[in-house]
Amino acid sequence: MKRALAMILTVLLLLAPLMGVSADEKKVVRVLLAGWDLNDGIDPVTAAPFKGFLTWWAENFTNEHPDIEVQINAIPWDTAQQKQQAELMAGNVDVLYTGSYVSQYYEMGLLRNIDDLLANDTEYNPLELFPEGIWNSAYNLVTSDGNRYALPAVMGQRYTVYDTTLFDQWGVEYLSEYPTTQEIIEKAKQMTGINPVTGEQNYGAWFYLPAPMDIFTFVAWSYAYDITGGIGTTEDPANIQWELNDEKMVQLFTDFGELVKCTPPGFLTGTGNEYYATEDNNVAIFLDQNGGNIMSQYYQTGETAMLDRYKASMNVGPNGEGWVAVDPIVMAANPQDVDAAWTVMKALASPARQEYHYSEFRWTPAVKDYSFLNPADIHTPYALKIADSAHYTLIDESNPFFTTEIVPLVNRYCSDVLSGKTVDIQAMLDELQAKAVAWSASQK
Amino acid sequence: MAVNTSAMLKKPVKKRFILTNNWIGYLFVAPLILGLLVFHLYPVIRSFMMSLENTNGVTGTFIGFDNYRWILRDSMFWSSIYNTVYMAVLSLIFNVALSFLLAAMINSIAKARGVFKSIFFIPNVVSVIATSILFTFLFYPTKAGVVNSILTMLGIQPVEWFSGISTSRLTVCIMGAWRMIGYYIIIFMAGLQSVSKEMYEAADVDGVNEYQRLMHITIPSIRPIFAFVIIMDTIASMRRFSDVYMVGGTSGSPGGTLVTTVMYIYRNAFTGTQMGVASAAAFVLFLIILLLSYLNITFVNRPNDR
Numbered sequence: 124m125k126r127a128l129a130m131i132l133t134v135l136l137l138l139a140p141l142m143g144v145s146a147d148e149k150k151v152v153r154v155l156l157a158g159w160d161l162n163d164g165i166d167p168v169t170a171a172p173f174k175g176f177l178t179w180w181a182e183n184f185t186n187e188h189p190d191i192e193v194q195i196n197a198i199p200w201d202t203a204q205q206k207q208q209a210e211l212m213a214g215n216v217d218v219l220y221t222g223s224y225v226s227q228y229y230e231m232g233l234l235r236n237i238d239d240l241l242a243n244d245t246e247y248n249p250l251e252l253f254p255e256g257i258w259n260s261a262y263n264l265v266t267s268d269g270n271r272y273a274l275p276a277v278m279g280q281r282y283t284v285y286d287t288t289l290f291d292q293w294g295v296e297y298l299s300e301y302p303t304t305q306e307i308i309e310k311a312k313q314m315t316g317i318n319p320v321t322g323e324q325n326y327g328a329w330f331y332l333p334a335p336m337d338i339f340t341f342v343a344w345s346y347a348y349d350i351t352g353g354i355g356t357t358e359d360p361a362n363i364q365w366e367l368n369d370e371k372m373v374q375l376f377t378d379f380g381e382l383v384k385c386t387p388p389g390f391l392t393g394t395g396n397e398y399y400a401t402e403d404n405n406v407a408i409f410l411d412q413n414g415g416n417i418m419s420q421y422y423q424t425g426e427t428a429m430l431d432r433y434k435a436s437m438n439v440g441p442n443g444e445g446w447v448a449v450d451p452i453v454m455a456a457n458p459q460d461v462d463a464a465w466t467v468m469k470a471l472a473s474p475a476r477q478e479y480h481y482s483e484f485r486w487t488p489a490v491k492d493y494s495f496l497n498p499a500d501i502h503t504p505y506a507l508k509i510a511d512s513a514h515y516t517l518i519d520e521s522n523p524f525f526t527t528e529i530v531p532l533v534n535r536y537c538s539d540v541l542s543g544k545t546v547d548i549q550a551m552l553d554e555l556q557a558k559a560v561a562w563s564a565s566q567k
Numbered sequence: 568m569a570v571n572t573s574a575m576l577k578k579p580v581k582k583r584f585i586l587t588n589n590w591i592g593y594l595f596v597a598p599l600i601l602g603l604l605v606f607h608l609y610p611v612i613r614s615f616m617m618s619l620e621n622t623n624g625v626t627g628t629f630i631g632f633d634n635y636r637w638i639l640r641d642s643m644f645w646s647s648i649y650n651t652v653y654m655a656v657l658s659l660i661f662n663v664a665l666s667f668l669l670a671a672m673i674n675s676i677a678k679a680r681g682v683f684k685s686i687f688f689i690p691n692v693v694s695v696i697a698t699s700i701l702f703t704f705l706f707y708p709t710k711a712g713v714v715n716s717i718l719t720m721l722g723i724q725p726v727e728w729f730s731g732i733s734t735s736r737l738t739v740c741i742m743g744a745w746r747m748i749g750y751y752i753i754i755f756m757a758g759l760q761s762v763s764k765e766m767y768e769a770a771d772v773d774g775v776n777e778y779q780r781l782m783h784i785t786i787p788s789i790r791p792i793f794a795f796v797i798i799m800d801t802i803a804s805m806r807r808f809s810d811v812y813m814v815g816g817t818s819g820s821p822g823g824t825l826v827t828t829v830m831y832i833y834r835n836a837f838t839g840t841q842m843g844v845a846s847a848a849a850f851v852l853f854l855i856i857l858l859l860s861y862l863n864i865t866f867v868n869r870p871n872d873r
Contacts, residue, residue, distance in 0.1 A: 204837065212625070227840045231625035333816030388708040391730045391821035392814055523839035531643065531818045531826070531834075538822030542732050565630075565637055566621065 149192040150463035154471070155210055156195065156220045157203040160484070169423045173483045183479075184470050191463045208233070217458035218468050220276055222450055225263050226521045230358070234272045235454045240465050241271065249274070252474055253489055256513035261449045262521040267356035272453060274472035275489035277480065279448030280413035280506035281339055283307070283436045289407045292320040298408070298436045301443045304347045304378055307408060311385040314407040323405060326395070327385030330410035332537060333393045334530075339411040341379065341533050343438045343445035345518045348375045352517030352525070353559075360524070361566040363517065365559040367529075368552035376548045379533075380540040391538055400429055411438070411445060414502025418485060421499055435505045440512070447506075447513040449489060524562050528555065618846035624836075627843065634847035643823075644848060647831040648855075650824060654736050654743075655804035661744040662751055662800050663793070669748065670755035671785070684756065688749035695746070699813030702742045703729060729814050732822045739810055739825065747803075751796050758792035759785065798863045805856050808833065828852045 162175040177195065184193070198206050204224050210216040211233040221228070228234050241247065249258055253275050257264065265271040285298050293314045299306065311327025318325045330340040345352070348371045355363030366372075387395035387406060398404040400416035417429045437443025452471045458464040470476065477488035478495045487506050496503055520526050532555060539546050618634055620627035638644045673683045690698070705713045706728035715725035728738045766784050775783070786793070811825040817834045819826030826834075828848065836845035 208624075224837075227623065230840070231623055233625065333818050333820040388727065389730050392703070393816070393820070394703065394707065394730075520838075523841055526817075527834055527839035527841065528643075531823055534818035534820050535823045538732055538820065538824075542822070565633060 149190055150460040151192045151194060152458070152460065152463045152467045153215065153217045154193055154195045154219070154467060155207060155216045156197045157207065157222060158200045159197045159220065161195065161197050168419055174479075176479075179476075179479050183475060184467075188466065191466060193467055211455055214455070214457060217455050217460075217464045218471065219453050219455070220450065220471060221453060223263060223448060223520060225273060225451055225453055226266075226357075228453070229266065229270075229272050233456055235456050235458065235461075236270050236272050237274075237454060237465070237468075238271050240461070244465070247469060250491075252491055254491055254507060254510040254513070256444070256509075256511045257447055257449050257489060260514050261447065262357070262515050262519060263449045263451050266358055267515075268358055273451030274453075274468060275449045276452045276472050276477070277450045278487040278489040278506060278510055279450075280415070280487050280503065281343070281411040281445050281447065282413070282438050282502075282505040282509060284409045284412040284414065284417075284433055284502075285436070286404050286407055286432060287434055288432050289314060289318070289325060289404070292318055293325075293407070294319075295407075297434065301437045302439060304344055304382075304439050307410070307439065308378060308381050308385075311382060311408055315385045318405075326387040326406045328382055328408045328410060329386055329390060329396045329399075329406045330412075331393055331396075332391060332534060338530055338533050339446045342518050343411060343440060344375060344379060345516065346438075346440035346444060346446075346514075348372075349441075350375060350516070350518060352519075352522070355517070357517070357519075357522045360522075361563055363559075363563050365517075365556055365563070367559055368549065368556040372552050373548050376536060376552070380536070380546070380548075383537045383540050386541075391534075391541065400433060413487075413506070414500075415485070418500060418502060422485070427499070430499065430501065435502050437505060438509055442512040444509050444512045444514065446515075446519075447510050524559055528558060528562070614846045614849060617842050618850055620843045622843045623840040624842040630843070634843045635851070637844060638848050638851065643826070644828075644831055646823060647826045647828045650736065650819070651805055651807065651827045651829075654740055654807060654827070655801060657737060657740040658743055658747075658804045659797065659800055661740055662747050663796055665744060666748040666751035666796070667755050667793075670752045670759060671781070673752065674756055674759045680756075684749075684753060687752050690746050691749045693746065695809040696813055698742060698746055699810050702738075702745075703814065706738055730821055732824055735815070735821055735824045739807075739814065742810060743804075743807075747800070751800070754796055755789070755792060758789035762788040794863060798860055801859050801863060802856055805852065805859070828855075 156176070159176050160173070161177045163172065163178055164175060165172050176197075180193070180195070200222070203222060207216075207219055207221055208228065208231075211219070211228060225234070241249070257275055257278070259265070261275065264273045264275060283298060283302060287297060290297055290310075295310050295313050298310065307328065313327070314325055315327040316325065317323070332338060350366075350371050352367060353363050353365040383390075389395035396406060396409065399406065399409060399412075400420065414433070414435065417433050420429050421427060438445030452468050454461075454464050454468055474488070474490045474492065477486070477490050480486040481488050481495070481503075487503055489510065490507075493504065493507050515521070518525060518529070532551070536546060536548075536551065617624070617627065619629060619631060621630045621633070622628075669687065673680050676683075707713075707715065708725065708727045708730040710716050710719045710725045712725070712728070714728070719725060727734050729735050762785060766788070767780065770780055770784055806829055807827045808829040811819065811827055811830060812833075815821065815825035817830060817838055819830060829852070832845045832848045832852070835841045835848065
């Protein structure tokens with residue numbers, strides 16, 4: 124028995140070099156992905172099979188990098204923030220795909236700055252790969268004082284979508300390619316009432332209000348009025364010089380109130396858009412919307428009726444920009460192997476990986492060259508054009524004062540407008556300004 | 568009578584707090600005690616320490632009681648307290664009164680009690696998230712909503728329900744009552760069945776009517792049950808979060824009417840990364856709940872009834 128065991132061990136030892144790179148020589152990178160489908164499956168909407176990420180990864184990365192062992196885990200978006208923070212604090216992860224709260228991780232010291240890695244990697248030119256607007260200023264990628272900690276992985280789509288059928292029925296000219304806030308308000312008002320053709324109640328506009336951290340439409344409209352919220356950065360909140368009660372802010376709130384009056388019932392709780400992308404739609408203009416539902420119908424049926432009916436135009440910023448969400452790939456503060464983690468990080472953010480997710484799951488790629496888009500997809504190019512001129516201000520969810528004070532204030536203001544209450548906008552903003560100054564003072 | 572004087576002359580044994588010859592027993596309870604210390608007591612202490620810091624949860628600087636001063640001067644905090652108490656009072660009225668009445672009705676029938684108890688208890692096992700989504704459609708603010716369509720058929724104008732500033736809190740409480748009365752019915756039924764039948768028989772002999780039976784026998788007999796239900800419902804209401812979050816988001820739409828104190832804490836902690844402020848608010852809420860529980864126990868479950 125002992126002799127047999129000794130012989131088996133000897134044979135194994137002799138064969139070990141033939142097994143390729145041994146486990147000891149492999150660099151290990153632990154990856155945690157929020158919301159990714161790792162395994163092959165079937166799309167519940169189209170019933171079409173899709174390729175899971177692990178399959179794509181094996182085809183495109185594992186074979187090319189046999190010296191790197193990538194341990195990939197996925198978690199659902201629900202409670203992802205808490206789980207990822209726990210993993211980062213415990214040192215259990217090297218590279219993550221994460222969400223809008225990534226700037227908080229960086230402020231907590233849980234993420235590694237990648238400026239040195241970019242500087243040393245002379246063959247890697249991000250500006251050739253990613254839209255300049257988000258690369259240079261997205262708070263999820265770089266701090267306002269220039270410390271870079273992330274690569275863009277997936278983008279959100281937020282632009283203006285409008286129903287040409289309703290426009291035709293009301294006899295209103297379609298929105299221009301770069302609509303202004305005044306144009307939107309005027310046309311929304313014209314189309315709020317009883318439709319002259321169908322006799323149904325129509326509403327001029329809709330946008331999503333009760334967001335947890337942001338009111339995207341309000342942020343986009345602040346760009347249109349050249350509002351920055353003040354002078355300073357979120358990294359140095361104690362020294363922000365707030366500008367929240369000037370004439371531009373008063374005008375923004377006044378016009379925003381006019382827009383809100385054109386919304387359907389249920390708007391305050393995020394409903395009222397149930398007929399969007401359907402034949403029974405009763406809202407003319409959808410702000411900060413995306414073409415997901417419309418494109419899903421096309422992919423499912425091949426029909427282009429909704430594509431023809433629902434047109435897109437740019438957002439309301441001076442160059443058509445609006446707020447752009449970017450979900451990034453980041454590196455933990457102390458990865459096990461920095462070079463291996465950097466290789467994996469670049470692969471996860473690569474245009475090839477983003478093309479895979481666009482093809483299989485219709486995720487919006489954050490890439491400069493989007494020639495791989497489906498020719499029928501007339502919506503995603505708007506999101507990418509907007510990303511190219513994106514910029515960020517203090518009116519942004521990276522600013523704690525914005526999420527805890529300004530967002531609730533805008534919500535209350537919209538509610539007051541819809542309930543017919545007369546709001547003294549200047550007094551409201553004076554109070555907000557005083558509170559902001561007190562908040563900054565408390566940060567010292 | 569013989570007296571054992573030797574026992575009287577012996578020195579009394581000093582009682583030690585921990586008896587070393589019971590070490591096996593301590594060993595058995597040690598995991599539980601350790602778990603309580605690590606997962607209950609330590610987080611409470613750590614949270615209090617964070618309430619004295621300007622912190623994002625990972626790094627911070629000591630600032631004393633500045634966070635407490637901030638929240639006590641914050642109109643949004645007091646607004647959240649108002650919303651929480653408002654909905655707590657409404658909930659108390661719906662939940663306690665309705666569940667007691669239904670329990671009394673079920674208790675009065677001879678057959679099929681189990682069926683009715685089950686029917687009323689089923690909503691309690693449905694998740695808050697699913698309930699909120701369901702009720703958002705039931706209480707849709709136009710006549711397309713189920714409830715409004717019924718009201719329209721009866722000639723009543725559609726109600727804004729969740730979307731109206733004056734109706735949102737009431738609607739949330741109705742939703743909460745749907746979920747919770749089944750649970751309280753079970754508790755009340757246990758109490759009702761423990762009331763002595765002899766008292767009712769004696770009352771019948773004295774010619775007491777139903778109302779008098781209820782007010783002078785039933786309710787006084789189950790006063791501790793009322794105290795328990797009121798305390799439980801008060802605590803649950805003061806901790807309200809999931810349902811209002813699903814309906815109105817962290818802004819508490821419409822008009823901030825659904826911002827509860829726990830929502831205020833959540834918003835500061837997880838959207839604003841102001842853990843110090845959130846922890847201070849959590850401690851203030853803890854003190855409020857403690858006070859309300861004490862008042863409940865003192866006034867509802869009076870000593871002469873024990």
